[in-house]
Amino acid sequence: MRFLGIDLAWGEGSDARPANRSGLVALQPSGEITAAGWTIGLPATIEWIGRNAQEDTALFVDAPLVVTNLTKQRLAEKQVGQRYGSAWVSANSTNLGSKHQAGVRLREQLEEMGWAYSDGLAGPSPTGRHICECYPYTTIVGVEELGYADKRPAYKRKPKAMTTRAFRPEQRKTCDELIARIASLETGQPPIDLMSHQETARLVTERSPEDPKAYKQREDLLDAAICAWTAALWQRDGLGRCQVLGGPEHDGAGGQLATIIAPARQGQRRDMA
Numbered sequence: 001m002r003f004l005g006i007d008l009a010w011g012e013g014s015d016a017r018p019a020n021r022s023g024l025v026a027l028q029p030s031g032e033i034t035a036a037g038w039t040i041g042l043p044a045t046i047e048w049i050g051r052n053a054q055e056d057t058a059l060f061v062d063a064p065l066v067v068t069n070l071t072k073q074r075l076a077e078k079q080v081g082q083r084y085g086s087a088w089v090s091a092n093s094t095n096l097g098s099k100h101q102a103g104v105r106l107r108e109q110l111e112e113m114g115w116a117y118s119d120g121l122a123g124p125s126p127t128g129r130h131i132c133e134c135y136p137y138t139t140i141v142g143v144e145e146l147g148y149a150d151k152r153p154a155y156k157r158k159p160k161a162m163t164t165r166a167f168r169p170e171q172r173k174t175c176d177e178l179i180a181r182i183a184s185l186e187t188g189q190p191p192i193d194l195m196s197h198q199e200t201a202r203l204v205t206e207r208s209p210e211d212p213k214a215y216k217q218r219e220d221l222l223d224a225a226i227c228a229w230t231a232a233l234w235q236r237d238g239l240g241r242c243q244v245l246g247g248p249e250h251d252g253a254g255g256q257l258a259t260i261i262a263p264a265r266q267g268q269r270r271d272m273a
Contacts, residue, residue, distance in 0.1 A: 001029060001056045001058060001235055002028060002034075002056070002058075003026070003028075003057070003059075003228045003229075003235065004025070004053065005025045005060050005061075005223075005224045005228025005231060006025075006061045006062065007022060007136070007220045007223035007224045007227060008022045008062060008106065009063075012041070012102045019040055019041045020040075021040055023038055023219075023220030023224035023225075024036065024037060024048055024052075024224050025227070029190065029232065031185075032193060032196045033192070033193065033194070033197035033200050033228075034052070034197070036199040036221060036225070037221075038220065042102060042105055049110070050113075053129060056129070058125070058231040059115070059129070060134040060228065061131060061227065062223055062224075064098075064133065065103045065106070065117065065258070066107070066117065066256045066257065067095065067098065067104055068256075070096050070097075071097065072095060073093040074095070075248075076091075076133075076245040076259050080138060080260065083264070083268045083269070084141055084142070084268060086150075087148065087151055089138060089152050091135060106131075107131055115131050118131065118132050119246075119256065119258075120132060120259055121244055121259070124235045132231070132259075132261050133259065133261065134227055134260060139262070139263045140152055140178070140226065141268075142263035142264045143233070143241070143263045143265075145181075146181045149265065153175075154171060154174050155178055155219065168210070171208075171215075172208035175215075175218070175222070176207055178222070179222060182225060182226065192232070200225055234261055242261055242264060243264040244259050244261055245259060245260040
């Protein structure tokens with residue numbers, strides 16, 4: 001089984017305004033990273049997936065893959081806040097009125113190519129090519145190994161009480177600390193060796209840059225690595241260490257269920273609602 005992780009840009013872009021970069025990482029069960037980098041736009045992303053997928057591949061994507069609710073939040077997004085909110089984790093709202101749905105287009109195009117969407121309710125798919133939705137923040141606070149049970153690291157969103165000028169140095173420091181903790185998973189169960197590929201190795205050996213665009217690119221690759229590791233964790237331990245957020249939407253049209261596969265400690269689990 002190979003594990004692919006993608007931090008997908010939600011907007012598809014246009015000729016006049018290209019899409020933002022998506023971070024991508026391919027991970028072997030041994031922990032070796034065999035491919036890592038960035039793409040711009042869905043065609044390039046799908047081409048990268050085709051080059052790096054094997055017959056049995058789990059692709060975990062940080063972007064909404066199934067959107068059926070007419071308004072408000074998807075149930076999975078609501079449950080992110082309910083179950084991880086104490087660690088300052090919440091999710092953006094997505095519905096059929098949302099402008100940016102590249103994840104839905106990605107799923108649809110991969111399904112045409114023979115991939116299967118998995119909502120996770122039956123556990124990991126043992127064979128074949130399947131695509132699942134994940135959310136790196138839930139992984140960061142949902143596993144014991146990283147040590148972020150009480151509060152997510154502020155490597156992305158600025159706390160409201162801080163000025164941007166004060167936040168930037170703290171943001172870079174926090175990101176570098178998170179990378180160091182991910183790097184320690186080289187001997188984890190499952191493992192991920194950031195030093196095994198030149199691009200992810202730079203996350204470890206270089207400090208976070210001051211330039212906002214360069215920092216965002218670094219962050220995208222880091223999140224892709226977390227997505228790939230989440231896929232490996234799900235495949236190895238399934239519902240023993242993860243939970244499935246979401247289910248039938250209140251005003252949805254049925255069919256595929258919008259879910260997020262999220263690592264979880266015992267205190268973050270509740271009966272589905």
